[in-house]
Amino acid sequence: MPVIEVTELRKSYGGRPAVDGVSFAVEEGEIFGVLGPNGAGKTTTVECVEGLRVPDAGRVRVTGLDPVADHKQVTRVLGAQLQQSELQPKLTVREALELYAGFYPEPADWRPLAERLGLTPKLNSRFGKLSGGQKQRLSIALALIGDPRIVVLDELTTGLDPRARRETWQLIEDVRAGGVTVLLVTHFMEEAQRLCDRIAVIDKGRVAALDTPAGLIRRSAGATVISFTPSAPLDDDDLNALPGLASVQRKDGRVTLSGTDETVNAVITLLARTRVTAHQLRVTDATLDDAFLDLTEATA
Amino acid sequence: MTTDVLNTAVLKTEIRLFGREPGGVFWIMLFPTLLLAILGSIPSFREADPSLGGLRPVDAYVPVAVLLGLIVGGLQGMPPTIAGYRENGILRRMSTTPVRPAALLTAQMLVLGAGALLSALAALAVGRLAFGVTLPRQPLGYLLALLLALFASLALGALLSALARTTKIATAIGSTALFPAMFCAGVWLPVEAMPDVLGDVVGWTPFGAAAQALNDAAAGDWPGWTHLGVLAVWTVLLTVAAARWFRWE
Numbered sequence: 141m142p143v144i145e146v147t148e149l150r151k152s153y154g155g156r157p158a159v160d161g162v163s164f165a166v167e168e169g170e171i172f173g174v175l176g177p178n179g180a181g182k183t184t185t186v187e188c189v190e191g192l193r194v195p196d197a198g199r200v201r202v203t204g205l206d207p208v209a210d211h212k213q214v215t216r217v218l219g220a221q222l223q224q225s226e227l228q229p230k231l232t233v234r235e236a237l238e239l240y241a242g243f244y245p246e247p248a249d250w251r252p253l254a255e256r257l258g259l260t261p262k263l264n265s266r267f268g269k270l271s272g273g274q275k276q277r278l279s280i281a282l283a284l285i286g287d288p289r290i291v292v293l294d295e296l297t298t299g300l301d302p303r304a305r306r307e308t309w310q311l312i313e314d315v316r317a318g319g320v321t322v323l324l325v326t327h328f329m330e331e332a333q334r335l336c337d338r339i340a341v342i343d344k345g346r347v348a349a350l351d352t353p354a355g356l357i358r359r360s361a362g363a364t365v366i367s368f369t370p371s372a373p374l375d376d377d378d379l380n381a382l383p384g385l386a387s388v389q390r391k392d393g394r395v396t397l398s399g400t401d402e403t404v405n406a407v408i409t410l411l412a413r414t415r416v417t418a419h420q421l422r423v424t425d426a427t428l429d430d431a432f433l434d435l436t437e438a439t440a
Numbered sequence: 441m442t443t444d445v446l447n448t449a450v451l452k453t454e455i456r457l458f459g460r461e462p463g464g465v466f467w468i469m470l471f472p473t474l475l476l477a478i479l480g481s482i483p484s485f486r487e488a489d490p491s492l493g494g495l496r497p498v499d500a501y502v503p504v505a506v507l508l509g510l511i512v513g514g515l516q517g518m519p520p521t522i523a524g525y526r527e528n529g530i531l532r533r534m535s536t537t538p539v540r541p542a543a544l545l546t547a548q549m550l551v552l553g554a555g556a557l558l559s560a561l562a563a564l565a566v567g568r569l570a571f572g573v574t575l576p577r578q579p580l581g582y583l584l585a586l587l588l589a590l591f592a593s594l595a596l597g598a599l600l601s602a603l604a605r606t607t608k609i610a611t612a613i614g615s616t617a618l619f620p621a622m623f624c625a626g627v628w629l630p631v632e633a634m635p636d637v638l639g640d641v642v643g644w645t646p647f648g649a650a651a652q653a654l655n656d657a658a659a660g661d662w663p664g665w666t667h668l669g670v671l672a673v674w675t676v677l678l679t680v681a682a683a684r685w686f687r688w689e
Contacts, residue, residue: 190536212538220536225529228453230460235453242449243537286537 143168143290143321144189149198151184158184160345161198168289171312171322173336175329177436181345182325183223186292189323190220203289216244219288221279223295223325229268233259233278236267237285244286257281257311273304280308284315291315294325309335329428339428343436353428360431362386362398366407368418369394378414382406398426447543454547458555464517468555472508473562476501480571492632499574500630502567503654507589507625507647509559513552514593515600515614515621521548522601523610531688541688549594556590577660581653585663588671589650595678596621596646602686624648631655643667646674 142165151159159181166172176182187193188200191207191214200207207214227236237250237259254260257277262270270278276296283291293312297305312335316322326332332339333353341348341356349356357363374395379388384400397403404423411418458464476498479485485497492500522545525531531541567573576582600617604610622628625647631639632655642648649670653663 192532192536215536215538218536220533222529222533222536225533227528227530227533228457228525230457231453235456239449239453240537242447242452243534243539245538282533 141168142166143203144172144323145199145201146185146189147199149185149188149200150196151181151188151193152196157345159188159195162340162342162345162347163198164340164347164350166290166321166323168321169316169319170337171316171324171335173332173339174323174325174342175332175336175339175432176327176342176348178327180342182327182342183294185342186294186323186325190218190292191215216286217289219283219286219291221283221291221293221296223298225279226275227267227278229266231267232264233267233270234263236278237263237281240282240285246287247285248287250281250285253281253284256314258307272299273301276300276304276308280311284320288320290321290323292323292325295327296324297326297328297331305331329432333428341432341435348435356435357426357428357431360426360434362430362434363426364400364404365396365398365424365426365430366404366422367394367396367424368421370411371417371419372414374410374414374416378410382410398430444540445542445546447539447547450539450543451547451550454544454551458551465555468509468513468517468552469559469562471512472505472559473566475508476505476563477566477570480567486571489633492630495632497630498567498571499658500626500632500655502563502573503651503658504626504630505563505567506560506586506654507650508622508627509563510553510556510586510590510593511618511621511625511647513556513559514590514595514597515618516611517552517555518548518594518597519600519604519610519614520607522598523604524607526687526689527606529689535688545598549598552597553590553594556593557586560586574658576654576658578657578662581661581663582657585650585653585657585668585671588668588675589647589654592646592650592671592675592678593621595675595682598682598686599678602682602684620645621647624651626651644670646671649674 144166147163149159149162150157162181162185174182174185184193188195189202189207191211194208202214203217205214237254241247241250254263257280259277259281262274267275276299280296283293297308300308309331312322324335336353338350338352339356340350351359382397382399382403383406384402386398389396397407479501480498488494488496525544531544534541534544564575568575600610600613604613624642624645631642631648631651634642643652649667653667653671656663
């Protein structure tokens with residue numbers, strides 16, 4: 141049974157629809173990504189899940205509860221990390237953890253949580269003196285302190301350096317291994333590809349696609365990328381006639397094609413037939429980046 | 441302890457944070473008594489003044505000092521803090537937990553209220569010990585007037601917190617409202633010494649009414665029901681307006 145169900149969710153601001161009929165369901169124990177360009181309606185969607193916004197239409201259920209009508213019960217099963225939220229600058233890390241633990245009837249022990257997030261050396265530092273990464277880790281700790289079944293993380297690695305970002309990813313995997321369902325909002329493809337079991341790509345307030353990261357890549361037009369430097373110029377018509385071809389690019393004598401497995405075979409046949417040698421031939425899977433651009437352009 | 445409007449962890453935090461703001465501690469808790477001590481050390485302030493009905497100016501300034509702490513607490517302590525909590529998403533973050541952000545408002549009011557009451561006690565004690573100002577002869581009436589004035593001040597603070605969208609605006613309107621409030625309380629000219637018409641007009645403002653009620657109680661009379669009524673009506677109106685316009689984000 142899904143722990144989060146969003147059905148035909150709609151929300152407008154001043155007549156402009158931010159979310160225009162979004163539906164998805166998150167299963168227990170999965171890391172579910174909400175991916176999309178800036179302003180696509182990702183944050184509004186999760187804010188409806190968190191009960192921070194009242195939907196104009198549609199249905200949202202968190203463990204079967206309505207986040208608005210049953211707000212208090214929902215806050216006990218769902219921990220949230222908001223995109224922009226600060227703490228009182230003069231509060232220390234320890235005091236913030238104690239404060240948030242005091243919000244819940246049965247909080248998690250904050251000490252091991254602080255340890256896992258590498259906050260132990262910073263317990264006596266004031267929030268205002270923390271670096272961006274430390275603030276971010278504290279906000280993850282606070283999202284987990286109520287011992288939630290579901291945690292919603294909105295743009296959690298924005299502003300982190302690459303090392304801190306990788307450490308945070310490891311942490312999210314640990315959290316899930318502990319049985320917590322994760323709803324992850326992001327616009328980083330690498331993050332979504334690495335962490336998510338399934339991804340809903342949201343664009344202009346609608347779900348453009350919903351699949352596993354590999355599934356999203358497969359279903360995009362140019363799932364396979366072939367690049368090489370030909371020993372002699374290739375005829376444009378020959379290239380354009382390749383089966384399954386999605387795009388052709390020529391740059392500095394190098395040819396880059398995207399298409400399907402069928403395209404790969406046809407390119408090899410073409411090269412053999414025209415007796416052209418392909419230097420530095422590379423065949424790679426497209427990344428989620430390519431799939432994402434493809435999916436969000438398709439709905440433009 | 442946790443209810444919708446009171447959470448001990450929130451209260452503990454607000455007490456801590458109040459203690460970490462030297463400015464707030466000084467202006468609310470020390471400044472009123474310090475002002476009384478400075479004025480009281482001027483010899484002419486310790487001589488009976490016929491325009492004050494035979495009271496010494498230092499006698500008249502004790503209720504003023506008592507009111508000053510709670511005016512500063514309500515108008516300068518609360519609005520910037522609450523507006524800052526809203527501006528920085530602290531209230532929003534809190535509303536995703538089982539605790540309602542209202543707990544933060546309650547804690548603010550309790551902390552500032554306690555600070556203002558301690559400040560009032562300090563002013564009364566210094567007045568009595570250093571300058572021989574008699575303690576209020578009608579203590580119950582005095583306490584009632586003081587509490588009503590405190591509620592009015594906190595309600596006014598809550599309304600300003602509701603109306604100000606940013607910390608900067610909150611600080612600005614809090615400071616702007618501070619001067620008329622202090623004038624009505626008699627900081628520049630004790631209410632007893634004001635010309636009749638001015639005194640009557642000031643009596644309809646919350647702090648003017650509070651000053652007159654405190655003076656009555658200090659002299660041994662039960663404070664006039666008009667003054668107490670004015671305070672109560674202001675408190676209700678300000679609270680309703682604050683509740684009407686308050687936004688968590």
